[in-house]
Every structure is written in structure tokens, then in C-alpha cells.
Amino acid sequence: MAATNQGGPSLLTRTTLIVVAVILVVFAFHALYVYTSERSEIIDDIELDVAESLKRLSKSLGPFIESYAVNEYESLVTTEAALKRHFAVIVEDFEMGEILGQPYYLFGQLRQGDGQYVDVQARDTSITEQLDQAFYAGSAPIIGSSGKVLGEVWVYASDDILVKKLDRALLEELFTVLVLAGILSLLLTAVLRRYFFNSILGIDAALKNSDQEGIPKAPVPSFRYRELAVLSNGINTMLDSIKGSRENLKIERRRLRNTIIGTRSGIWEWNVQTGETVFNERWAEILGYSLEELAPISIETWMTLAHPEDLQRSSELLDKHFRGELDYYECEARMRHKNGHWVWILDRGSVQSWDEHGRPLVMYGTHQDITERKQAEASLSMAAGVFRHAREGIVLTSAGGTILDVNSAFCTLTGYARSEAVNQNYEFMLASDHHNRDFRKQVLSSLENEGVWSGECWIPCRNGSVFPTLMTIAAVSNNDNEIEHYVTLFADISHLKQNEEQLRQIAHYDALTGLPNRLLLSERLRHAVSTTRRHGDVLAVVFMDLDGFKAINDTYGHASGDELLIVLARRMQTTLRECDTVARLGGDEFVVLLPELSSGTDCKPILTRLLAALSAPVDLAGHSVHVSASLGVTLYPQAQDIDADILLRQADIAMYQAKQRGKNQVRFFNGMDGSAFNSRLVPPASSDQSEKQLD
Incomplete structure (x- = not known):
């Protein structure tokens, strides 16, 4: 009768795996601690080494710089870099720079990939990129004998030593962890098996028998x-x-x-082969008779009193039970009462004995009067029809908030089967992320105080989505004014919400590129100005106009021009940060908002990426075309508090300056005289447009 689970997992195997896993986790944390400690110690050594070199060089270089002994301090820098194996040592000589008419004279040693050092004479782009790869860098001023700052020395350190030592430490620790974990696992497994699992196996063997x-x-x-x-x-x-x-x-x-006899249920016994039937007194009483009045009793008595339509259904169910298709026979049937009306009974039974050929012999069963129940069902039939066929979702809940029933429209709208919703707490309908706890409290408070709540509610679906509804929840009370249950009615208003979203999209976004339009830009710019003023950071407003767009429009047609605008809009969205905004004003004019900057110079890398993205080739119907962009930039806050419209005009002025000075460049608005000045940005080298080094 009770089959054991022979295919279940082994307790010994499961416990052994858990023990091994716990040991590995403990040793893994220990290895992590050792690794972290070793790394911190090596980093401290690197920083100390850099600090010592800075101290030594800042003290030694002063006399050489004062005496303009360039060769001597270059030799000193070369020696220091070679002895300490620094990644780079850079000296900025202010004194020699004054003689040469430059901010400083620069000399340094930079280690290459093969370990050899090369001289560094200027901070060009490639040198800067190599220095940025250093793991740690430090600087110190070079003070002359009179206390004057003569220059600055920089020492850069790589992480070669750090990586080598950490790799070695990690391998040693991993080897130790694996060895110790293996030994401990074997010992613990042996102990568990000896003192625990052997006894469990003995119990298992006894239970299997x-x-x-x-x-x-x-x-x-x-x-x-x-x-x-x-x-x-x-x-x-x-x-x-x-x-x-x-x-x-x-x-x-x-x-x-x-x-059964004591509950006054009608009892019957039927010999299927002979038709002989036995009823108790209650069986006859249900129909208004006594057993004497029904004599002689046989299966014909049942067939005579039963409704012809129900008799046919009863016969079909009996045949299925006899064939083994149904474990039990159960049929609701109408029977003629002595007074002439029909009485509903629930007829149940099963065959208890069979002959050697598998034919039923004797069957036992009961009769129960269910007339009142059927009358109640009839009185609810009309309401049930509305419940089943209404297009709106309907939910019935108890006074305690448990869902009692839902209609088919609810299942269609939410995707939940009735069995999945019934007996759930009602609040699962209000569990959408669109509503917070205050919303649920407001609904419950309205039901408690007024007995009804109506409004918009987002209902979760079985697939994880949500949809908006117009919902009404009403309390149903009994004669004692006690709430018996709640009725919820909701209708899907997704199409209304979609219409609202389409109108919002049309009002705030450019139809061609999908970028924010002038109206939405104005809102976001005012918000960005307010946020910048409150947080104390910097906002950059960029006015952008494409160079050469008209020629492409004239050459390839407006359709190709529109396609080009769409491609460039996507590029700009990909290039910018999540907090940035790019909007199209019309034609080939765009505005970019760069908020949350620490300083005005922080926007330069972003602008460089924009120039590169816009000047990259675009394939239009098999033709590779190139455009560039002229960018005008203004920053906020400024000396005087100005509004968003003035910021746009300032950026527009700077953009025209960029156009006049050759295009494909960035100009910053100069608030002193209303003109613009260039940044230090370099246009992308891949562009076919003229490239200019911006001062």
C-alpha cells in the first residue's frame, strides 16, 4: 500500500557534499582574506616606493634646475627610473619653460612593453594614454633654495610586481585550501559514516522488510x-x-x-442480476410513502417513480460504473412525490461484489433529499448567468479578504485560472508595482468607512504584465449590517491609456527620430537648471547643427536625408550617458543637455565622442556619406542667474561661431563679451571634414 521512495537521494551522499561545500566555503573565505591582505601590503610598498622617489628627486633636482643644468637632471631622472624600475618619471621645469616661452620644459623616462625606457619630451595624446595605464602615480613640487617652486616631478608605478606576487600567493593558497579541504572532508565523512549513517542504514533495512x-x-x-x-x-x-x-x-x-442509518439517509441494496431491491423506511419517507405502500418493492419501484429524462442519465452512469469507467455511481434525479410534485434526490452507490466473470452482483447506496439545494441553485441561476457571461471581470471575496470566486472574464483578462485565484488573499490584485502601500490603505479605508471604492487600478496578470482598469469594490451586508462579502467589478481601459500615451508621444517627441521635441526639451531644460541650482553641480547646454546635411539632402533626396537623421539620432543616444538628453529642434538642429557635471571641463570627453560619432561614415542606399557637426556650448551656473531660454541662445551663438571658424568643432560661449571661445577638443581623425586643433 505504502511504497517507499527507492529512487530518492542518498542522505550519505547529500551530507558528504554539504560537508565538503562548507569546508570549501570556509577555506575560500580564508584564501580571500590572505589574498586581500597580501594585495594591501604590496600596494602599500608601491606607494611607499613612489613617495621615497618623489622626496629624493624633489630635493635633488632643485640645484640643477636653478643652474639650468638640464643634462644633469635628465641623467638623474634616467638613473632613478632605471634603478627603481618605475613605470615613468616625468619632470616639468618651469625655469627652462620661461626661457623657451612655454609653460614648462618637460623631460621624462617611460618604460615600454619590452622593459626599455624611452625619453618623453612632451605630453602628447599617446604619452597621456600610456601614463593613464599606470597603476599608481604621485607628484611633488620642486622647491628652489629661495623657496620658489621651480617645477614639479611625477612618478608613475605599474602593477607588474603586484600581479606577479598576487598570482603566486593565490596559487599557493588554493593548493593549501584544496589539500586541507580534502583531508578534512575525508575525515568528517568517515566519522559520520562510522557513528551515524551505519545506524541509519540499519533502520532503512528494517523498514524495507x-x-x-x-x-x-x-x-x-x-x-x-x-x-x-x-x-x-x-x-x-x-x-x-x-x-x-x-x-x-x-x-x-x-x-x-x-x-448512515442514524442520519436518516435513504439506504438501498440492489441485486443487479435478479432485480431484487431493499429500501429502508427513510427511502420511502422522502417520497411521502411508507414501505408498505410501495410493496412489492423491486428495481421497478425506482424506475416507476423516477423522471424519464433522469432515468436515462442514471442508466448511462450505471453502465459506466459496471464497466469500471467510474469508481462510484452518483446521479441527481427527480422522483415523483406522493402528492404529485417532483423531489430532487442525490442517488449514490457502488458495486460491492462481482461474479467470476466480472459482472456486478450486489450494489449498495444511499438516497439524500437535495430539493432545497436545487431550489437555491435555481434562485441563483440568473445572477450566476450575469456572473459568467459579463464582459467585465467580477471577483467575490469574503469579509476577511479571501477570494471566493471569479468569473470567466477575470480569467480572460488576467490569465489566471479560477483555481489559481480562489482562496488567494484579495490584496494580490492590488500588488502591482504601480501602486504603493498608501494606495492599498486608501482602498481599504474607503471600504471600511463608506462601503464602496471606485477608481483606476493596475491589475497584475499571470504572465507578469499589468493592465489598467476602472474598478469598483462594494461591500455586501446582511440584515444585521455585518459585511458578508465584497463584490469587485473592473473593466479593462488599456485602449484609453494607449490613446493617452499616443497623444503624449505626439506632443513631446519628434515624429521622425523619436527624440524629445522642442516642448519636452524646454521642460527638461528647466528641470535641469533647477536641479543644478539645488545640487551645486554644473550643467552643459550644447546647440548642434550638422555640417554638409543640405548637400546630402539635395544629392540623394529627402528620404535619404531623413534616414541619415535617424541614424545620427541613434548614435547620439548611444554615445551619451543615461542622464543626458538629446532633442531635435527641427531640420538638422539638435540640443544636448549634459547635467550632473563636476566642472565645465568634464563635458569635453562627451563632446569629443559626439564629434566622432557624428563624423563617422553612414551607408545610405549603397553610398557612404560623411557629415560633421558644429557644436556650441554654454555652462550653467554663471555669474548672473539666467533662465533656460537665455542658455539656449548662448549655445546657439557659440554654435554659429563654430560654423564661422571652419565647422566640425566645439565652441564655448564666453559670458564676458557675448562671443565664443574654442575648447581643446580635436575633431575625429576619420572624418573627411577639415580637422582643426582647437585652442
């Missing part, structure tokens, strides 16, 4: 250890209890038969 009903034939053996002995005694006690329950079950069956 069971009878057809799953009861062990012999008691579970006793064990030496106290805990296992208690377990063994407990199992044996339960087995004794189960065996005693078998006998009690026989007694309970007899009591059950007596209980």
Missing part, C-alpha cells in the same frame, strides 16, 4: 547510542500503534454503517 500495506514485519533493532536508541524505540511504538489502528478501523466501519 514490510508487508503489502507497508508495515514492517519485524521491529527496528536497538542501537548503542542514546539518540538512535530513542529513534528506534519511537519507530517501534508507532508500528504498534498502526497495527492497533487496523483493528480500530474495522470497528469504525461498522460504526459508519450505523451512522
Whole structure:
């Protein structure tokens, strides 16, 4: 009867894996600690080494710079870099720079990939990129004998030593962890098997030796250890209890038969082969008769009193039960009462004996009067029809908030089956991320105070999506003014929300590129100005106009021009940060908002990327075309508090300056005289447009 789970996982295997996993986790944390400590120590050594070199060089270079002994301090820098194996050593000589008419004279040593050092004479782009690869850098001023700052020395360190030492430490620690973890795992597994699992296996063997009903034939053996002995005694006690329950079950069956008689249920016994039938007095009483009035009693008595339509259904169900298709026979049927009206009964039974050919012999069953229940069902039929066929979702909940029933429209709208919703707490309907806890409190408060709530509510679907509804929740009270249940009615208003979103899209976004239009730009610019003023950071407003767009429009047509605008709009969105905004004003004019900058110079890398993205080739119908962009930039805040419209005009002025000075460049608005000045940005080298180094 009770089949054991022979295919389940092994407790020994599972426990062994858990022990190994715990040991590995503990040692992994230890390895992580050692690795972190070693790394921190090596980094401290690197920083100390750089600091010592800076101290030594800043003190030694002063006399050479004062005496303009360039060769001597260049030799000193070369020696320091070679001895300490620094990544780079750079000296900025202010004194020699004054003689040469430059901010400073620069000399340094930079280590290459092959370990050799090369001279550094200027901070060009390639040198800067190589220096940026240094792991750590430090600088110190060079002070002359009179206290004057003569220059500055920079020392850059790489992480070569750090990486090598950490790799070695990591390999050693991993080897130690694996060895110790393996040893401990073997020891712990052996101990568990010796003192615990062997006893468990003994219990398992005893339980497997069971009878057809799953009861062990012999008691579970006793064990030496106290805990296992208690377990063994407990199992044996339960087995004794189960065996005693078998006998009690026989007694309970007899009591059950007596209980059926005591509940005044109609009882019948039918010999299927002969048609002989036995009814109790209650069977006849349900129909207004006595057994004497129905005599002689046979299966014909039942067939005479039953409604012809129900008799046909009863016959079909009996045939299915006889063929083994139904475990039990159960049929609701109408029977003629002595007074002439129809009485609804629930007829149940099953065959209890069969002949050697598998034919039914004797069948036993009961009659129950269900007339009142059927009348109640009829009175609810109209309401049930509305509940089933309404296009709006309907939910019935108890006073405590448990869902009692939902209609098919609810299932269609939400994707939940009725069985998945019934018995759930009502608040799962209000669990959408669109609503916070205050919303749910407001709904419950309105129901408590007014007995009804109506409004918009987002309802979650089974697939994880949500949809908006217009919902009404009403409380239904009894005669004592106590709430019995709640009725919720909701209709899908997704199409209304979609219309609202389409109108918002049309009003705030450019139809061609999908970028924010002038109206939405104005809102975001005012918001960015307010946020910048409140947080104390910097906002950059960029006015952009494409160079050469008209020629492409004239050459390839407006359709190609529109396609070009779409491609460039996507490029700009990809290039900018998430907090940035790019909007199209019309034609080939765009505005970019760069908020949350620490200083005005922070926008230069972004502008450089913009120039590169816009000047990259674009394939239009098999033709590779090039455009560039002229960018005008103004910054906020300024000396005087100005509004958003003035910022746009300032950026526009700077953009025209960029156009007049050759295009494909960035100009910053100069608030002193209303003109613009160039940044230090370099136009992308891949552009076919004229490239200019901006001062």
C-alpha cells in the first residue's frame, strides 16, 4: 500500500557534499582574506616606493634646475627610473619653460612593453594614454633654495610586481585550501559514516522488510547510542500503534454503517442480476410513502417513480460504473412525490461484489433529499448567468479578504485560472508595482468607512504584465449590517491609456527620430537648471547643427536625408550617458543637455565622442556619406542667474561661431563679451571634414 521512495537521494551522499561545500566555503573565505591582505601590503610598498622617489628627486633636482643644468637632471631622472624600475618619471621645469616661452620644459623616462625606457619630451595624446595605464602615480613640487617652486616631478608605478606576487600567493593558497579541504572532508565523512549513517542504514533495512500495506514485519533493532536508541524505540511504538489502528478501523466501519442509518439517509441494496431491491423506511419517507405502500418493492419501484429524462442519465452512469469507467455511481434525479410534485434526490452507490466473470452482483447506496439545494441553485441561476457571461471581470471575496470566486472574464483578462485565484488573499490584485502601500490603505479605508471604492487600478496578470482598469469594490451586508462579502467589478481601459500615451508621444517627441521635441526639451531644460541650482553641480547646454546635411539632402533626396537623421539620432543616444538628453529642434538642429557635471571641463570627453560619432561614415542606399557637426556650448551656473531660454541662445551663438571658424568643432560661449571661445577638443581623425586643433 505504502511504497517507499527507492529512487530518492542518498542522505550519505547529500551530507558528504554539504560537508565538503562548507569546508570549501570556509577555506575560500580564508584564501580571500590572505589574498586581500597580501594585495594591501604590496600596494602599500608601491606607494611607499613612489613617495621615497618623489622626496629624493624633489630635493635633488632643485640645484640643477636653478643652474639650468638640464643634462644633469635628465641623467638623474634616467638613473632613478632605471634603478627603481618605475613605470615613468616625468619632470616639468618651469625655469627652462620661461626661457623657451612655454609653460614648462618637460623631460621624462617611460618604460615600454619590452622593459626599455624611452625619453618623453612632451605630453602628447599617446604619452597621456600610456601614463593613464599606470597603476599608481604621485607628484611633488620642486622647491628652489629661495623657496620658489621651480617645477614639479611625477612618478608613475605599474602593477607588474603586484600581479606577479598576487598570482603566486593565490596559487599557493588554493593548493593549501584544496589539500586541507580534502583531508578534512575525508575525515568528517568517515566519522559520520562510522557513528551515524551505519545506524541509519540499519533502520532503512528494517523498514524495507514490510508487508503489502507497508508495515514492517519485524521491529527496528536497538542501537548503542542514546539518540538512535530513542529513534528506534519511537519507530517501534508507532508500528504498534498502526497495527492497533487496523483493528480500530474495522470497528469504525461498522460504526459508519450505523451512522448512515442514524442520519436518516435513504439506504438501498440492489441485486443487479435478479432485480431484487431493499429500501429502508427513510427511502420511502422522502417520497411521502411508507414501505408498505410501495410493496412489492423491486428495481421497478425506482424506475416507476423516477423522471424519464433522469432515468436515462442514471442508466448511462450505471453502465459506466459496471464497466469500471467510474469508481462510484452518483446521479441527481427527480422522483415523483406522493402528492404529485417532483423531489430532487442525490442517488449514490457502488458495486460491492462481482461474479467470476466480472459482472456486478450486489450494489449498495444511499438516497439524500437535495430539493432545497436545487431550489437555491435555481434562485441563483440568473445572477450566476450575469456572473459568467459579463464582459467585465467580477471577483467575490469574503469579509476577511479571501477570494471566493471569479468569473470567466477575470480569467480572460488576467490569465489566471479560477483555481489559481480562489482562496488567494484579495490584496494580490492590488500588488502591482504601480501602486504603493498608501494606495492599498486608501482602498481599504474607503471600504471600511463608506462601503464602496471606485477608481483606476493596475491589475497584475499571470504572465507578469499589468493592465489598467476602472474598478469598483462594494461591500455586501446582511440584515444585521455585518459585511458578508465584497463584490469587485473592473473593466479593462488599456485602449484609453494607449490613446493617452499616443497623444503624449505626439506632443513631446519628434515624429521622425523619436527624440524629445522642442516642448519636452524646454521642460527638461528647466528641470535641469533647477536641479543644478539645488545640487551645486554644473550643467552643459550644447546647440548642434550638422555640417554638409543640405548637400546630402539635395544629392540623394529627402528620404535619404531623413534616414541619415535617424541614424545620427541613434548614435547620439548611444554615445551619451543615461542622464543626458538629446532633442531635435527641427531640420538638422539638435540640443544636448549634459547635467550632473563636476566642472565645465568634464563635458569635453562627451563632446569629443559626439564629434566622432557624428563624423563617422553612414551607408545610405549603397553610398557612404560623411557629415560633421558644429557644436556650441554654454555652462550653467554663471555669474548672473539666467533662465533656460537665455542658455539656449548662448549655445546657439557659440554654435554659429563654430560654423564661422571652419565647422566640425566645439565652441564655448564666453559670458564676458557675448562671443565664443574654442575648447581643446580635436575633431575625429576619420572624418573627411577639415580637422582643426582647437585652442
